[in-house]
Amino acid sequence: MRPEGRSMRESILAAAVHLFAQYGYHAAPLRDIARMAGIQAASIYHHYPNKQALLIEIMETYMVRLNASLEHVLKEYDDPLQRLHEAIANHIRMHTTYKEEFFIIDTEMRALEDEHKAQIISLRDKYEALLQELLQDGMERGVFRQCDVKVASYAIIAMCTEVATWFRPDGRLSVQQVITSYRQFIAEGLLTTSGITHMPDERAHLL
Amino acid sequence: MRPEGRSMRESILAAAVHLFAQYGYHAAPLRDIARMAGIQAASIYHHYPNKQALLIEIMETYMVRLNASLEHVLKEYDDPLQRLHEAIANHIRMHTTYKEEFFIIDTEMRALEDEHKAQIISLRDKYEALLQELLQDGMERGVFRQCDVKVASYAIIAMCTEVATWFRPDGRLSVQQVITSYRQFIAEGLLTTSGITHMPDERAHLL
DNA sequence: GTCTATATCGGGATAGAC
DNA sequence: GTCTATCCCGATATAGAC
Known part of the structure; x- marks a missing residue:
């Protein structure tokens, strides 16, 4: 990084984060980014070589941060279920806290020019691999049922990522409540697990 | 619709579907759409009033179709678990079959001008409401566990939608296998349900 | 480090001939 | 119904002064 001008x-x-998230990379003019930062468009080029560099810096910074946080979870815990619980909480917290940054990562892959796309994709693959490692280990230890770990990892990532699109800090549910809901949903599913299964007779009259 | 010129x-x-999906709405030039259709850019204006109209037509057509398909499922079946299974299968089949169209719906909401955004959002809300109705009914009949139906509906939609991003018809898994995986994951979750829970002793040496 | 001025390009859209 | 020609605008990026 440059010695000065950090601020x-x-x-x-x-x-850039705000405007890319709100309007999309291509629809966000550099002039607007400059105005929001309090300078002229041309002055941006003193700090970044071009518009694309802004996108890359956003994506790389937060993907690296996300991976580091999951690696921390895997290092900190050993029990598969606890690891899963912490991974879910971590994913949801990161995505709701850095909502705009991760929204950009999820929607602007197409806007990346080829040279840097590979780098960002490899970071995303790394994250998936870490989660798959967690699931595979839990399966081998008999904690998780036999299932396709790739498919399971995609499902978990998709549902936990999407939380950020509807979650409101001042809404009906707290982050912790949402995390608890998702943990239970992912671990146990929707079906009633009690011995009383479906009460088919009671439902029969509704047919 | 106009009497002639349908083709x-x-x-x-x-x-437009191809190019919006591949490059995004703003990054897809009308000239390229025209070339792919075998005409000049100006000729598009004989069929559509502007670029935005293409986006609206794509989104509206397929959201209406998606809603109709779910309504059909709800009409056809009564058992909550079967309804859920069919809704999952329907969602995954629609999203993998019309992969590009639904990808556009999911990523180009921002590109909609205000007047039409409300209309598309109401169609999306309708779909969520139908699924929530299914879940609420299943909960009241004791088939599904007590849970937040809104949260559950978001989770299900997110994970089943995302299938389309990685699924390949010639890949390792068939659509039917994916559907089966998701049904089980959503209904029963990841945890081993058998009496043999975790075998804590066997795992102890790994600590 | 930021400015003004400007180069250069490509976009959506329109006019009017055929 | 499609064409050619063109308008007009806004975009990224550069040059060079301060």
Whole structure:
């Protein structure tokens, strides 16, 4: 990084985050990013070589951060169910806390030029591999049922990522309540597990 | 719809679907859509008033179709678990069959101008409401565990939608296998349900 | 480090001939 | 119904002063 000018660099990036998330990469004019950062469009080029560099910096920074947080969870815990619980909580917390940044990661892959796309995709693959490792280990230890770990990892990531699109900090549910819901849903599913299964007779009259 | 010209209208829309999905709405030039349809850019305006109209037609057509298919499932079946199974299968089949169209619906909401955004969102809300109705009914009949039906519906939709991003018809798993995996995952979750829970002793040496 | 001025390009959309 | 020609605008990016 450059020795000075740190603060304006960050202001520009923060503005880019807002506008890329709100309008999309291609629909967000550099002029608007500059205005939000309090400078002229041309001045951005003193801090970043071009518009694409803003996108890359956002995506890389937060994918690296996400991977580090999951690696921390895997290092910290050993029990498969606890690991899964912590991974779910971590994923949801990261995605709701850095809502705009991860939204950009999830929707602007197409906007990446080829050279850097591979780098970002490899970071995403890394994250998936870490989660799959967790699931595989839990399966081998008999905690999780036999299932396709790739498919399971995709399902978990998709549902936990999407939380950020509807979650509101001042809404009906707290983050912790949402995390608890998702943990139970992922671990146990929707069906009633009690011995009283379906009460088919009671339902028969509704047919 | 117009009396004639049906075929070129459809060619243009098909080209728009491809290019919007591949590059995004803003990054897909009308000239490229025209070339793919075999005409000049200006000729598109004989069939559609502007670029935005292409996006609206794609989104509306397939959201209406998706809602109709779920309504059909709810009408056809009564048992909550069977309804859920059919809804999952329907969602995954629709999203893998019309992969590009639903990808556009999921990623280009931002590109909609305000007047039409409300209409598309109401169609999406309708779909969520239908699924929530299914879940609520199943909960009241004791088939599904007590849970937040809104949260559950979001989770199910997110995970089943995302299948389309990685599923390949010539890949390792068939659509039917994927559907079966998701049904089980959603209904029963990841945990081993058998009496043999975790075998804690066997795992102890790994600590 | 930020500015003004400007180059250059490509986009959506329109006019009017055929 | 499709064409050619063109308008007009806004985009990224550059040059060079301060």
